[in-house]
Amino acid sequence: ADTVKVGLSIPITGLQAILGETLLNCYKLAAAELNAANGIGGRQVELFIEDNQTTTKGSIDKARKLINEDKVDVIMGTIISPERSATLSVTSKAKKLFFYPTNFEGGECNRYFVATGPIPMQQVDPMMPWVAENLGKTIYIMASDYAWPQKMTEAITAAYEKTGGKIIGADYYPFGTTDFGPAFQKIKSLKPDVVWSMVVGNDAVTQLKQYRSFDIKQPLIAPLDEVFNKDALPPGVAAGTYAPQPYWMALDNPVNKKFIASFREKFGKEKMVNGIGEAGYNGLHLYALAAEKAGSLRDDDVLKALPTIEFDAPQGKIRVDASNNHTLCHSYVGKAAPDGISYEIAKDFGTIAPVTPYCKV
Amino acid sequence: MIARDRNWLLIFAACAALAVVYPLFADGYQLTVIRDALIFGMFAASLDFFWGRTGILCFGHAAFFGIGGYIMALITLNDAIPFGSLLGIVGAVAGAALVAAIIGYFLFFGGIRGSYFTIVTLAMGVICQQAAVSWSSVTGGDSGLIGIPPIAFDVGGIHVDLSQDLPSYIFVASIVAVVVLALWSISRGRWGTVLTAIQDNEVRAAALGHNAPLRLLVTFVLSAAIAGLAGALYVCMAGLVAPDLSGLLLSTEVIVWVAVGGRGTLLGPVLGAIAIQRAQQTISSFNPSLWPLLLGCVFVIIVFVLPDGILSIYARLKGLFKGRRQAQ
Amino acid sequence: MSDVLLQAENVGIRFGGLQALEGLNLTVRDKELCCIIGPNGAGKSTFLNVLTGTLRPTSGSVRFLGHDIAGLPLHRIARLGIARKFQIPSVFPSLSVEDNLKVARWGASSPLRPVGELLELVALDSRATTLAGQLAHGQKQWLEIGMALAIEPRLLLLDEPTAGMTPQETLATAEMLLRLKGEFSIVAVEHDIRFVRALNCETLVLHQGRRLRSGPFHDIETDEMVRDVYLGRR
Amino acid sequence: MLRTLAVSAGYGLLPVLNGIDLSVAPGEVVGLLGRNGAGKTTLLRVIAGGLKASGGAVVLGDQDLTNAAAFRRARAGIAHVPQGRGIFNQLTVRQNLEVGTRAATDRGDGGIPDDIFGYFPILREREAQIAGTLSGGQQQMLAIGRALCGLPSALLLDEPSEGIQPNIVQSIAELVPRIARERGIAIVLVEQNLDLVLKAADRCLVMEKGRIVHEGTPEAFADESLLKDLLAL
Amino acid sequence: MDFVVTTLLNALTLISILMLVGLGLAISFGLMNVTNLAHGEFVTVGAFAVYFVQSVGGSFWLGLTAAPIAGAVVGCILEFAIIRHLYSRPVSTVLATWGVSLILQQGLELSFGLGAKPVTPPIEGTFDLFFTVYPAYRLILIAIAMLTLVGVVLLISRTSFGLDIRTVIQNREMAEGVGINTRRTYAIAFTFGAAIAGLAGGLVAPLAIVLPQMGVNYLANAFFVVIVGGVGSIGGLVAGSVFVGGLTSVLNYQISPSLAQAIVLLAAIVAVRLRPNGLFNGASR
Numbered sequence A: 001a002d003t004v005k006v007g008l009s010i011p012i013t014g015l016q017a018i019l020g021e022t023l024l025n026c027y028k029l030a031a032a033e034l035n036a037a038n039g040i041g042g043r044q045v046e047l048f049i050e051d052n053q054t055t056t057k058g059s060i061d062k063a064r065k066l067i068n069e070d071k072v073d074v075i076m077g078t079i080i081s082p083e084r085s086a087t088l089s090v091t092s093k094a095k096k097l098f099f100y101p102t103n104f105e106g107g108e109c110n111r112y113f114v115a116t117g118p119i120p121m122q123q124v125d126p127m128m129p130w131v132a133e134n135l136g137k138t139i140y141i142m143a144s145d146y147a148w149p150q151k152m153t154e155a156i157t158a159a160y161e162k163t164g165g166k167i168i169g170a171d172y173y174p175f176g177t178t179d180f181g182p183a184f185q186k187i188k189s190l191k192p193d194v195v196w197s198m199v200v201g202n203d204a205v206t207q208l209k210q211y212r213s214f215d216i217k218q219p220l221i222a223p224l225d226e227v228f229n230k231d232a233l234p235p236g237v238a239a240g241t242y243a244p245q246p247y248w249m250a251l252d253n254p255v256n257k258k259f260i261a262s263f264r265e266k267f268g269k270e271k272m273v274n275g276i277g278e279a280g281y282n283g284l285h286l287y288a289l290a291a292e293k294a295g296s297l298r299d300d301d302v303l304k305a306l307p308t309i310e311f312d313a314p315q316g317k318i319r320v321d322a323s324n325n326h327t328l329c330h331s332y333v334g335k336a337a338p339d340g341i342s343y344e345i346a347k348d349f350g351t352i353a354p355v356t357p358y359c360k361v
Numbered sequence B: 001m002i003a004r005d006r007n008w009l010l011i012f013a014a015c016a017a018l019a020v021v022y023p024l025f026a027d028g029y030q031l032t033v034i035r036d037a038l039i040f041g042m043f044a045a046s047l048d049f050f051w052g053r054t055g056i057l058c059f060g061h062a063a064f065f066g067i068g069g070y071i072m073a074l075i076t077l078n079d080a081i082p083f084g085s086l087l088g089i090v091g092a093v094a095g096a097a098l099v100a101a102i103i104g105y106f107l108f109f110g111g112i113r114g115s116y117f118t119i120v121t122l123a124m125g126v127i128c129q130q131a132a133v134s135w136s137s138v139t140g141g142d143s144g145l146i147g148i149p150p151i152a153f154d155v156g157g158i159h160v161d162l163s164q165d166l167p168s169y170i171f172v173a174s175i176v177a178v179v180v181l182a183l184w185s186i187s188r189g190r191w192g193t194v195l196t197a198i199q200d201n202e203v204r205a206a207a208l209g210h211n212a213p214l215r216l217l218v219t220f221v222l223s224a225a226i227a228g229l230a231g232a233l234y235v236c237m238a239g240l241v242a243p244d245l246s247g248l249l250l251s252t253e254v255i256v257w258v259a260v261g262g263r264g265t266l267l268g269p270v271l272g273a274i275a276i277q278r279a280q281q282t283i284s285s286f287n288p289s290l291w292p293l294l295l296g297c298v299f300v301i302i303v304f305v306l307p308d309g310i311l312s313i314y315a316r317l318k319g320l321f322k323g324r325r326q327a328q
Numbered sequence C: 001m002s003d004v005l006l007q008a009e010n011v012g013i014r015f016g017g018l019q020a021l022e023g024l025n026l027t028v029r030d031k032e033l034c035c036i037i038g039p040n041g042a043g044k045s046t047f048l049n050v051l052t053g054t055l056r057p058t059s060g061s062v063r064f065l066g067h068d069i070a071g072l073p074l075h076r077i078a079r080l081g082i083a084r085k086f087q088i089p090s091v092f093p094s095l096s097v098e099d100n101l102k103v104a105r106w107g108a109s110s111p112l113r114p115v116g117e118l119l120e121l122v123a124l125d126s127r128a129t130t131l132a133g134q135l136a137h138g139q140k141q142w143l144e145i146g147m148a149l150a151i152e153p154r155l156l157l158l159d160e161p162t163a164g165m166t167p168q169e170t171l172a173t174a175e176m177l178l179r180l181k182g183e184f185s186i187v188a189v190e191h192d193i194r195f196v197r198a199l200n201c202e203t204l205v206l207h208q209g210r211r212l213r214s215g216p217f218h219d220i221e222t223d224e225m226v227r228d229v230y231l232g233r234r
Numbered sequence D: 001m002l003r004t005l006a007v008s009a010g011y012g013l014l015p016v017l018n019g020i021d022l023s024v025a026p027g028e029v030v031g032l033l034g035r036n037g038a039g040k041t042t043l044l045r046v047i048a049g050g051l052k053a054s055g056g057a058v059v060l061g062d063q064d065l066t067n068a069a070a071f072r073r074a075r076a077g078i079a080h081v082p083q084g085r086g087i088f089n090q091l092t093v094r095q096n097l098e099v100g101t102r103a104a105t106d107r108g109d110g111g112i113p114d115d116i117f118g119y120f121p122i123l124r125e126r127e128a129q130i131a132g133t134l135s136g137g138q139q140q141m142l143a144i145g146r147a148l149c150g151l152p153s154a155l156l157l158d159e160p161s162e163g164i165q166p167n168i169v170q171s172i173a174e175l176v177p178r179i180a181r182e183r184g185i186a187i188v189l190v191e192q193n194l195d196l197v198l199k200a201a202d203r204c205l206v207m208e209k210g211r212i213v214h215e216g217t218p219e220a221f222a223d224e225s226l227l228k229d230l231l232a233l
Numbered sequence E: 001m002d003f004v005v006t007t008l009l010n011a012l013t014l015i016s017i018l019m020l021v022g023l024g025l026a027i028s029f030g031l032m033n034v035t036n037l038a039h040g041e042f043v044t045v046g047a048f049a050v051y052f053v054q055s056v057g058g059s060f061w062l063g064l065t066a067a068p069i070a071g072a073v074v075g076c077i078l079e080f081a082i083i084r085h086l087y088s089r090p091v092s093t094v095l096a097t098w099g100v101s102l103i104l105q106q107g108l109e110l111s112f113g114l115g116a117k118p119v120t121p122p123i124e125g126t127f128d129l130f131f132t133v134y135p136a137y138r139l140i141l142i143a144i145a146m147l148t149l150v151g152v153v154l155l156i157s158r159t160s161f162g163l164d165i166r167t168v169i170q171n172r173e174m175a176e177g178v179g180i181n182t183r184r185t186y187a188i189a190f191t192f193g194a195a196i197a198g199l200a201g202g203l204v205a206p207l208a209i210v211l212p213q214m215g216v217n218y219l220a221n222a223f224f225v226v227i228v229g230g231v232g233s234i235g236g237l238v239a240g241s242v243f244v245g246g247l248t249s250v251l252n253y254q255i256s257p258s259l260a261q262a263i264v265l266l267a268a269i270v271a272v273r274l275r276p277n278g279l280f281n282g283a284s285r
């Protein structure tokens, strides 16, 4: 029968495979929910899953295949920036809708590109006064050497200096670094109040293990989440770290409870879910609502309807900003529990609108 | 020797014929797929031109591919530069050649050969990828540069516009054919024979009056220039350039394509590149985690069953055939 | 003195604690043939290395056509017209005999002899398409001489060209060199006395890095000292 | 007693040896003559195990070594001094000799026999020199010395006089039979230098195109015309 | 004082890791001339051995004993099944070992699941070194690395095995000719190199990420260390590790780490150019 074809470009192999698995599960969950409730306008949702291998070449090949061979109605997925821009380079040429779920550095601006994750200012702007008040007045940043941490650092610096705080050092480490000793030595001599790590992916594991062994006492902000903590980190090393995220499993609301319950029922009792996954889940639901409302699957119709609808997501109510196709998402600071896996909500900043001076679609 | 040349030309002609009739049976998407594979095929041939004849393995060849790609991107994305596409291609080729010339001069005239060269070029690849990631003000960082326009230019009143699938396929296929043919005729003649001699015994070759380092350098630079050309073409077709196009993974893959296709045959690597990439994407759509395992096994098997690459199947079949005929 | 091709003056060289050559003089004129003999380890190969510029002497000087060639890149030396046959036969094993000769010709600034003639000269015409790596030892020696001839040298240096050859072939080689004598200068290092005798030329005898004797071969052959340290008595 | 029985061998499709029968008694020196490319080197390689025989057998004493790996043959007592010497260039002279004793692991005490230095005093003098920097003749002596370190019962010498100064060639001519007698070794001597063979060998064989075409005592070979017949073009 | 000592210890840690991984490679690549792209996977296997032993309730130390054994087993199988047939075909070796590295990575992933594996260090916390406090585990790592180095040097210089292996490398046919079982010599050497890499993996497991793909992070650097120092000598390996590790640690503190990495690699290229035979050529023989 006639179905709504959703193409998924997911890193199933390669460096981002752990996060890819959770993201894929979230899409599967959303599709199952939709299909159980009469699909999209009566049409069942059909997922076309492709592994982009976490590479540029793979992402391009797979996006082309999804569009030309599978003839999908929309493409969703990808985690890190190269996958995203590779996919975007195909979708923007083909004028095909592309929903991107991951936290990203911003800068991408395209009519057919919808971001359901936060950009740096959404996470950082509301958070910095809280940091200044609760954690300290000086920050040392150590990060992986690529665009997202660089943009985050800019956002952090701007917002923090407004509160009178100061960034006293920032070091960017190449991917694949196996020894962070020099950074810890710097922390010892600079004595910042707070350490903010944006070392990501596999290197985050190395970084955190070594951070603990150097016995550093300062509070640590690190972009971790439940999935990563559980699947990648040795038990307990994340305990006490802070992280800004638009979604936490600990959020106490009925939608989230139901989300987690059905996720675990489908994929395993112990399974964790994170902000990226939730943003993917939200993306598919937002698309469904918009398509339903537009009564059409044509990209332009869906796009037109998209800003007019609201979705009751696990993180709270969200909607897409018509001016830049970014999502108004929530911002929470989480604090990792002693088990080093789950988080408690340290502070809720409510919904934050994405402000993008560079972008107007 | 003569018979071998004839065989090569025969296979080349067969491939060319296939490439000509292919558009009759393929839709636009399938054309783009083969077009991109052909570009990587040319990239593989460029590595083979150096590796196959000198016996020195370059483990950072993707660096030149990436350099070509980035230069192309920077030139065509800058609206202030006229004749973007043409200038981009020239710049990409020249840039890759220049970098190769500097590094090559340093290494070849410093007496560095063999595994040393391999590992030093490996490091060069690592540096290039890291530079592309961290120098984000120019390179766009890890997300790369997006929105590179398709190749378009006017030569002598003819307007070339490669935004459509068929023209771009034809353009790429003819470039690849010309390049492979050119590389082949260079490497089978005097140039190639002397390179083989240098590979056998460099001191002896020098004592006969051959400037071995210079010859190696020129070969390397030419090989890098072609890699740069491939990079420039690819980024225009893909519309973006990203750091992993100059990375270790691609460097390794291209080595594998050459080895699978048959080192020193130039044509084999092109076929190897197409075959492996298509197999990779097909298998990965079918079962993602199977691919790496399968690929690994394929390499091990190829080494033992087809040590001279897939192109040697032809020679073997022929040998078998001859053997039969003689037996009868 | 315009016909002086190569002039070595007071050459000395040290390897660590070993004074391998000391105070050696040698003048090679155009189209002259001369031989160097001497016990194993006397420094003959080393001296050849100095003469070809491969080794820089620690004292003294070597001039080829008036230029100091020490330390020049090998290919430049070859292009100046110095050809050399190494002591261990070194050919290009993965090229055919014919291609070996071609490569040699291509290296030359002005090759004269066609490959066919070279093949005949070194009696390898029947094996032109054989890979050089598959030749028997003696055949490799011949091929290497052929390669040296191919570059049309002004000076040909031979390090034990007949090692591994049968007596007949040794003599044939000597005859060939005598025939070529009119074309260029030759310096040969050899242990095979019949070969040296056949060439019957100016001979330098080295011993422990120094000149022991020099002069026409028939004088050398009968020299008591040379017989003691080198030729032996029977 | 070293024997080959109808040994044949070749490179790829090219047959080089066609049924060679050879037998050398302990203490005996057999000279092997033949033109370039006759297959002398190949025969020695087949005996030493560097090249597989395509037919026939290689026997040392009562051991059939036809299918034994090269190192087993060395340990059984076959020592090979190849054409081109095959010394280990980057090791010192002493290390080369030490490695030579590996063949005698099962038989000797693992030390370098002293009389080696008696035969070749230069080796003691240059003990610590890197072998690759020895002169050609010195390397040849090292190669023979190393072979003797393995306490062999059969010794294969491939053109040992190549590159050796005349008076030492003479002493090799005296040394080879002496070594054979003193140590009871069966020696096969491949040579182009007729004087040496005729002086050192007890018996001479002539090879042509992979066959043994003539056999005789050195005295018989003193006849010039016979020699011309067998060896000249 | 604190600063100097910490810098020194940081450098020593990195040097130790590089040296251990490089030690195995110095044998297979440096001595045997086998370009083994699966060398990184020996490190991975060692790290997984520690993880596995810990996950079934064993102690870290038991795991660390298992690590070289696991490396050796994998190395031995690899040598027996593949490498030994390819000693004369270096290019094929590159290809085959790359294939093996893929198989091993994927095999580990299929059997142990996606994602990083937790490994707990045998001791937590820091050690008071009078001048400074330093993570205790790192001190252990440095000590074990030094002990291993001394062990290997003794093994190679005091036993006849070291001589045999060099003989075999220089001239295989001749080595057979003097009675050396070249197959066995190669197999043992290769296995030994794999075992050391496995040990290295076990040692870094508590310090860095444990993942089927972790080997890549060590492979390129290890090759580099071997080349910079000079192929085929232990002294060279030490010199290369000190050069690369020391410079990285010191520069990391001064300038941006990415730049530091690039500078170190460039400096290494310059070093190779100036001393093509290695920083330490010959001196350790």
Ligand SMILES: Nc1ncnc2c1ncn2[C@@H]1O[C@H](COP(=O)(O)OP(=O)(O)OP(=O)(O)O)[C@@H](O)[C@H]1O
Pocket (backbone or CB within 6 Å): C015, C016, C018, C020, C038, C039, C040, C041, C042, C043, C044, C045, C046, C047, C087, D133, D134, D135, D136, D137, D138, D163
């Ligand atoms: N690089 C070196 N380092 C140390 N000693 C060396 C080096 N090269 C040569 N020698 C020594 O210098 C001396 C002369 O060697 P050379 O090879 O010139 O002798 P030769 O006269 O050619 O002998 P042969 O006739 O045996 O070939 C020898 O004692 C040799 O060991």
Ligand SMILES: Nc1ncnc2c1ncn2[C@@H]1O[C@H](COP(=O)(O)OP(=O)(O)OP(=O)(O)O)[C@@H](O)[C@H]1O
Pocket (backbone or CB within 6 Å): C133, C134, C135, C136, C137, C138, C139, C164, D011, D014, D016, D034, D035, D036, D037, D038, D039, D040, D041, D042, D043, D083
């Ligand atoms: N590696 C090889 N591959 C192919 N053919 C070979 C190889 N080595 C030798 N041959 C051939 O085998 C034949 C016999 O060679 P061999 O070396 O045994 O001769 P020889 O009697 O020792 O000659 P010489 O006196 O020149 O040393 C020759 O025709 C040679 O071309």
Ligand SMILES: [Mg+2]
Pocket (backbone or CB within 6 Å): C044, C045, C046, C087, C159, D135, D136
């Ligand atoms: Mg000499």
Ligand SMILES: [Mg+2]
Pocket (backbone or CB within 6 Å): C136, C137, D040, D041, D042, D083
């Ligand atoms: Mg021979």
